[in-house]
Amino acid sequence: MGWLTPTMQDLLLDAFWETLVMVGASAAIAVAVGLPLALLLQVTGRGGLRPLPWLNRPLGLLVNAARSTPFIILMVAIVPFTRLVAGTSIGTGAAIVPLALAATAFLARLFENALREVDAGVVEAARAMGASRWQIVTKVLVPEALPGLIAAVTVALVSLVGFSAMAGAIGGGGLGDLGIRFGYQRFMPEVMATVVLILIVFVQGLQSLGDWLVRRLSHR
Amino acid sequence: MHPPSHHPADGPAIRLAGLRKRFAAGGAPALDDVSLELRTGEVFGIVGRSGAGKSTLIRTVNLLERPDAGSVTVMGRDLLALDEAGLRAARRGIGMVFQHFNLHHRRTVAENIGFPLEVAGMPAAARRARVAELLPLVGLEAKRDAFPAQLSGGQKQRVGIARALASAPSLLLCDEATSALDPETTAEILALIRSLRDRLDLTVLLITHEMGVVKAICDRVAVMEAGRIIEQGRVFEVFTRPAQPTTRRFVAEVIGHGVPPGTLARLPPAPPGQQRRLAQVLFLGPHSTRPVISEASRDFGLDINIVSGRVDEIAGEPFGVMALAVCGAAAAIDAAFGWMRGLGLVIEEDVAWAG
Ligand SMILES: Nc1ncnc2c1ncn2[C@@H]1O[C@H](COP(=O)(O)OP(=O)(O)O)[C@@H](O)[C@H]1O
Ligand SMILES: [Mg+2]
Numbered sequence: 001m002g003w004l005t006p007t008m009q010d011l012l013l014d015a016f017w018e019t020l021v022m023v024g025a026s027a028a029i030a031v032a033v034g035l036p037l038a039l040l041l042q043v044t045g046r047g048g049l050r051p052l053p054w055l056n057r058p059l060g061l062l063v064n065a066a067r068s069t070p071f072i073i074l075m076v077a078i079v080p081f082t083r084l085v086a087g088t089s090i091g092t093g094a095a096i097v098p099l100a101l102a103a104t105a106f107l108a109r110l111f112e113n114a115l116r117e118v119d120a121g122v123v124e125a126a127r128a129m130g131a132s133r134w135q136i137v138t139k140v141l142v143p144e145a146l147p148g149l150i151a152a153v154t155v156a157l158v159s160l161v162g163f164s165a166m167a168g169a170i171g172g173g174g175l176g177d178l179g180i181r182f183g184y185q186r187f188m189p190e191v192m193a194t195v196v197l198i199l200i201v202f203v204q205g206l207q208s209l210g211d212w213l214v215r216r217l218s219h220r
Numbered sequence: 221m222h223p224p225s226h227h228p229a230d231g232p233a234i235r236l237a238g239l240r241k242r243f244a245a246g247g248a249p250a251l252d253d254v255s256l257e258l259r260t261g262e263v264f265g266i267v268g269r270s271g272a273g274k275s276t277l278i279r280t281v282n283l284l285e286r287p288d289a290g291s292v293t294v295m296g297r298d299l300l301a302l303d304e305a306g307l308r309a310a311r312r313g314i315g316m317v318f319q320h321f322n323l324h325h326r327r328t329v330a331e332n333i334g335f336p337l338e339v340a341g342m343p344a345a346a347r348r349a350r351v352a353e354l355l356p357l358v359g360l361e362a363k364r365d366a367f368p369a370q371l372s373g374g375q376k377q378r379v380g381i382a383r384a385l386a387s388a389p390s391l392l393l394c395d396e397a398t399s400a401l402d403p404e405t406t407a408e409i410l411a412l413i414r415s416l417r418d419r420l421d422l423t424v425l426l427i428t429h430e431m432g433v434v435k436a437i438c439d440r441v442a443v444m445e446a447g448r449i450i451e452q453g454r455v456f457e458v459f460t461r462p463a464q465p466t467t468r469r470f471v472a473e474v475i476g477h478g479v480p481p482g483t484l485a486r487l488p489p490a491p492p493g494q495q496r497r498l499a500q501v502l503f504l505g506p507h508s509t510r511p512v513i514s515e516a517s518r519d520f521g522l523d524i525n526i527v528s529g530r531v532d533e534i535a536g537e538p539f540g541v542m543a544l545a546v547c548g549a550a551a552a553i554d555a556a557f558g559w560m561r562g563l564g565l566v567i568e569e570d571v572a573w574a575g
Contacts, residue, residue, distance in 0.1 A: 125316070125323075128284055128311060129316075
């Protein structure tokens with residue numbers, strides 16, 4: 001363990017923190033934007049509470065376009081936008097922009113699927129009881145879909161850990177960046193292995209937490 | 221939050237007139253000129269095969285389904301004339317119970333029952349008090365904090381019923397409310413609906429594909445086929461004097477003249493010059509005590525075998541049903557049947573005996 005000098009420990013800790021910030025911030029943005037987007041897609045879709053094809057189709061196309069663009073290309077393609085928002089195109093802050101964008105599109109679809117799983121009968125019962133559309137969204141759709149929404153966030157978080165390593169490789173910092181710089185460029189396979197181990201444990205932790213929450217909230 | 225009160229003198233509780241609905245252009249209509257009136261306080265059943273249009277019809281009563289044509293008047297109010305907010309308010313005065321219960325999986329029993337009150341904007345404390353009144357009404361005091369997944373089908377439907385009654389509606393719609401339940405639980409839930417009707421002065425519209433449900437709790441019944449109402453009337457009348465073939469088939473499920481095939485095969489052949497005929501005889505009301513069969517046998521010179529028989533009750537009125545094997549001269553049998561019909565008995569010879 002001679003390679004694990006205090007300096008290297010600090011580097012690992014900083015890198016882990018940067019990964020946490022990238023994943024956490026972009027996930028928070030993705031949830032905040034993705035959930036309203038998913039609700040809009042669900043409500044305006046065919047058989048939704050208020051079908052509006054003229055809104056639903058373009059919105060769906062936009063989300064699909066963002067989803068089908070490979071992350072590495074998306075990251076490069078939106079550099080001007082990233083500069084505009086973050087003031088720079090490198091560093092952890094800048095990496096959050098493309099990560100949040102990709103995660104938003106990804107989550108919007110996962111959320112939409114979770115919302116679609118809500119028993120149509122429960123929605124119909126709420127309509128029969130005189131609930132407004134807004135009440136149906138806030139009191140039926142979202143609460144009933146909550147376990148599915150949490151499962152979707154878990155999936156998104158795990159994907160974001162992977163994407164953040166990619167973003168890190170082109171100047172974003174984080175564990176992925178550290179692993180590449182030391183493990184690959186300076187021939188220190190121990191560092192690479194440690195980074196991978198931390199990522200595995202981290203992802204496993206996220207998944208277990210998500211699964212536990214889903215189980216707790218389901219009542220099925 | 222209560223709907224404007226409606227008095228029996230104001231007219232029917234529900235008045236549907238000339239309803240038409242077609243889901244696919246050019247397809248068969250789901251509703252084809254349906255008109256119906258429910259009297260305040262009655263339990264009205266609509267029976268029909270799957271796909272007859274029953275659900276579409278009951279869903280027009282609270283406009284979950286908008287008809288293409290016709291009018292929907294509930295408690296004297298024209299629902300089609302209401303705006304969104306008005307319709308939502310009107311719906312709060314109409315309770316609805318569903319085949320698959322449609323409970324919120326992540327809400328407790330108490331939270332499910334309180335949902336319509338929450339939607340109506342009732343404060344939490346008042347809601348709790350109202351839910352506490354409703355729980356004993358459906359016998360679920362012990363389950364107030366349970367989740368739907370922890371309940372049996374019958375208990376889930378009790379929650380559905382309590383929820384439908386939370387806003388103190390005067391009208392209850394039941395869409396196949398017992399079709400997902402076993403026979404014993406079905407009887408329990410039907411008894412509950414009937415007793416709630418009596419205690420809370422409800423008017424109940426229920427649809428079902430089971431004639432047994434109609435027999436158990438309805439006052440009047442309409443039979444639906446291919447989007448039309450083909451027959452309607454008091455349950456006892458419809459059961460004992462069905463006019464349409466479809467109605468007869470439905471009634472047969474419950475009146476049950478099932479005679480084992482073996483029994484029919486064992487009947488001896490008629491002697492030469494005589495006939496042996498099978499007939500189903502319904503004894504209604506006052507005649508059920510008169511010794512009609514021995515009189516017929518004696519006065520018309522017939523041999524009468526009782527193949528099967530039982531006494532039953534529809535909507536509280538007793539009736540007897542028998543399968544008779546009658547042996548004698550054709551003219552004597554005809555005369556005997558004519559005499560029995562004159563007494564008010566219903567005699568049918570062209571029934572599907574095996575069953
Ligand atoms: N939302 C719908 N879209 C298209 N067709 C429908 C819809 N609801 C009912 N139908 C059709 O209308 C007819 C009547 O259906 P329904 O009222 O559900 O019958 P029932 O309740 O008697 O089984 C059926 O042919 C059914 O397929
Ligand atoms: Mg139906």
